[in-house]
Amino acid sequence: MSKKLVEILINKKENQKEIALVENSKLVEYYIDEENSNRKEGNIYIGIVKDVIKGMQAAFVDIGTEKNSFIHLKDVLRKVDESKEKIDNSIDIRDAIKIGQKLLVQVKKDSNLQKGARVSTHINLPSRYIVLMPNTDIITVSQKIEDKKEQERLIKIVKENLSEGNGAVIRTSAIGKEKEIIDDIKNIEKKWKDIEEGFKNDTENKPKLISKSEDIVEKMIIDLPEKAIQKITMNDKNEYQKLLKYRQNNNYISETNIEVEENKDVLEKYDIKKEISKIENRKIWLKCGGFITIDRTEALTAIDINTGKYTGNKDIEQTIYKVNEEATIEIAKQLRLKDIGGIIIIDYIDMQNNSNKKKIQKLLEENLKKDRAKTQVEGFTKLDLMEMTRKHICSHKE
Numbered sequence: 001m002s003k004k005l006v007e008i009l010i011n012k013k014e015n016q017k018e019i020a021l022v023e024n025s026k027l028v029e030y031y032i033d034e035e036n037s038n039r040k041e042g043n044i045y046i047g048i049v050k051d052v053i054k055g056m057q058a059a060f061v062d063i064g065t066e067k068n069s070f071i072h073l074k075d076v077l078r079k080v081d082e083s084k085e086k087i088d089n090s091i092d093i094r095d096a097i098k099i100g101q102k103l104l105v106q107v108k109k110d111s112n113l114q115k116g117a118r119v120s121t122h123i124n125l126p127s128r129y130i131v132l133m134p135n136t137d138i139i140t141v142s143q144k145i146e147d148k149k150e151q152e153r154l155i156k157i158v159k160e161n162l163s164e165g166n167g168a169v170i171r172t173s174a175i176g177k178e179k180e181i182i183d184d185i186k187n188i189e190k191k192w193k194d195i196e197e198g199f200k201n202d203t204e205n206k207p208k209l210i211s212k213s214e215d216i217v218e219k220m221i222i223d224l225p226e227k228a229i230q231k232i233t234m235n236d237k238n239e240y241q242k243l244l245k246y247r248q249n250n251n252y253i254s255e256t257n258i259e260v261e262e263n264k265d266v267l268e269k270y271d272i273k274k275e276i277s278k279i280e281n282r283k284i285w286l287k288c289g290g291f292i293t294i295d296r297t298e299a300l301t302a303i304d305i306n307t308g309k310y311t312g313n314k315d316i317e318q319t320i321y322k323v324n325e326e327a328t329i330e331i332a333k334q335l336r337l338k339d340i341g342g343i344i345i346i347d348y349i350d351m352q353n354n355s356n357k358k359k360i361q362k363l364l365e366e367n368l369k370k371d372r373a374k375t376q377v378e379g380f381t382k383l384d385l386m387e388m389t390r391k392h393i394c395s396h397k398e
Helices: 148-161 179-200 216-223 237-249 266-277 316-337 354-368
Strands: 006-013 016-023 026-034 044-053 058-062 069-072 102-109 118-120 130-134 139-141 166-170 208-211 229-234 257-260 283-285 291-296 300-306 342-347 375-380 386-390
Touching: 006 216, 006 266, 016 216, 016 266, 026 216, 026 266, 026 316, 069 102, 102 179, 130 179, 139 148, 148 166, 148 179, 166 179, 179 208, 216 237, 229 237, 229 266, 237 257, 291 316, 300 316, 316 354, 354 375, 354 386
Parallel strands: 006 229, 069 118, 139 166, 229 257, 300 342
Antiparallel strands: 006 016, 016 026, 044 058, 044 102, 044 208, 058 069, 102 118, 130 166, 283 291, 291 300, 342 386, 375 386
């Protein structure tokens, strides 16, 4: 199998940057980063509890933004299991936090026109090989690492090198590594110690930003496999200098070719602008003649599959399977390209054969492994709808 040619294109114009991740000349991810953006997801703040609402088991926290942020009881209590969110509802939130209390919180979901940001005391600090989870004893492995022996080896390394009171999620980039993981743990734990000390030593008793999350390009570099990125091209000298400085402080892209093409539209390469213009299309045609429609609401994203112009052969089940199969591959691509997050419901064309349903679910799971976002496929419901979730990478389209 030939190696994928992975490039990042950064096109700056006035007060915004367009960022495209390209694999073998095809657009796979696209983001818009506004300089005056309200994007705060991942930022860590000193917050002040303003109101506690027992009926909702929640509280409002001032983090210095226009709207107070929202925190639920489960995001205040100590996390004991990474995979479960069930909590003991006999606990009164008023016993957990008090009005006027200072909290160290991280934004988990940005604010929108209706709601303030959702925050949590469960801090996640992503680095190259692990995601540090302070104040837990959970050590878990990315679901994309399937080799049991490698899972055990990695857990052993991380357990032996993490400070007491810290947990971690081990990332796929850790496969085959040892010294690099140990160094990574030291670096990210130092970052956490600085944040913790900043919180403890704060005497102002007012909301404050204490740690800013990585920008879109930095997050992309951290998330992608080692030596995956062959080239980064941008059209702005300042962005170029910034990235060179980032490379000096991080060896993640030590072998990446970084180029600047000033005063050019770098998205003209490979016809990327044409692909970008199609991103907001509701209807996407499949090669077989069928199509999918994607409808995004605040609560969930609904994806519908239609046979369209495809008539197939005399075997109707096989015709339906063919459309569903092609749609599955396209859906995985579109979720990543459009950075769709939250609950996703896929309405496949009804299949009578249960083995075909299993094959479609497996195909979806396999194609989602290419996505650097966390995904969870729940399977077909009693209504024959596929349920899944995806954590979006960036809130640029919220």
